[in-house]
Amino acid sequence: MVISRPNSGLRFIFDVGGVLIRHDDALLCEGIAALCDHPERARKAVIEMLQDPLVGTGRTGIDALHLGMVADWGFRGGYSQFLDLWSSHFSELPGMMPVLEHLARHHRVVLFSNTNEAHWSYLMRHYAVLRCAKSAYLSYQLGLMKPDAASFQYVLEREGCSAGQCFFVDDRVENVAAARGVGMIGHAFTGVNQFANALSDYGFEVRGWG
Numbered sequence: 001m002v003i004s005r006p007n008s009g010l011r012f013i014f015d016v017g018g019v020l021i022r023h024d025d026a027l028l029c030e031g032i033a034a035l036c037d038h039p040e041r042a043r044k045a046v047i048e049m050l051q052d053p054l055v056g057t058g059r060t061g062i063d064a065l066h067l068g069m070v071a072d073w074g075f076r077g078g079y080s081q082f083l084d085l086w087s088s089h090f091s092e093l094p095g096m097m098p099v100l101e102h103l104a105r106h107h108r109v110v111l112f113s114n115t116n117e118a119h120w121s122y123l124m125r126h127y128a129v130l131r132c133a134k135s136a137y138l139s140y141q142l143g144l145m146k147p148d149a150a151s152f153q154y155v156l157e158r159e160g161c162s163a164g165q166c167f168f169v170d171d172r173v174e175n176v177a178a179a180r181g182v183g184m185i186g187h188a189f190t191g192v193n194q195f196a197n198a199l200s201d202y203g204f205e206v207r208g209w210g
Helices: 025-033 039-051 062-073 079-086 096-106 117-126 128-132 149-159 173-181 192-201
Strands: 002-004 011-014 021-023 090-092 108-113 135-138 166-170 185-188 205-207
Touching (some): 090 117, 096 108, 096 128, 135 149, 149 173
Parallel strands (some): 108 135
Antiparallel strands (some): 021 090
16 A cells, blocks of 8 residues: 655544444443343433533543443443443444554654543554554543534644644544634545545545555
8 A cells, every 4th residue: 555645744633433443332322221221211311421522521430421320220230341331332444554554654643532531441452553643632631522623723732733734534524624614624534445535636646555
C-alpha cells in the first residue's frame, strides 16, 4: 500500500467507534437487558446511558450506571460483569490497521473520540490500531463532546496547527459538519474503500489498497 502526498504537515484526526473499531450498540443493550428483571425498559435505559453527555464527559462513572441498573431495572450481575457487558459490543474493523500504519509514517495521526474511561481502557488493551496514533483527545478527559465546536477548538490549540492542516474522519455527519464549521477538511466515513476514494479526491496517491 502507498498513500502519499507532498504536504507532510497535514494531520489526520480519526474518530474511533465506527471508523477504526466497530461497535454494535444493540449487542451491548441486549446483553445488559438480558440480566434485568425489566428487560424492555432496561434496554431503553442503556441506550440513554450511551448517549448521556454526563457519561461522555466523565461526570457520571460506569460504577454509578451499574448501581442505577440494579436499583431501577433489577440488574442481577455484579459490577465486574456489568463492566464486561459494557464493552462487549466492540470488534475489529478490517482493513484500517494498514491504513493507520502507513499514514502514521508520513503524517501526524491523532484520535478524537466521544467515549468513557471504561470503554477507552478496554479498547487500548485489545486493539493495536489505536496505538498508531501519536495522541488521543477523549471526551471524558476534556469534559467536552463532539459536535461542540469548543471540543474542536481544544484539539486545534493542543495540536498547535491551523484548521486547514487537519483532515478529520468521523462516521457521524454532525461531527463532520462541526469539523468543517471550524475550517477542517471533514470526511464522513462509511467504509475503507470509500475512504481510499476520498483520499484520492483530495490529491493523495493511493496504490495497493486492500
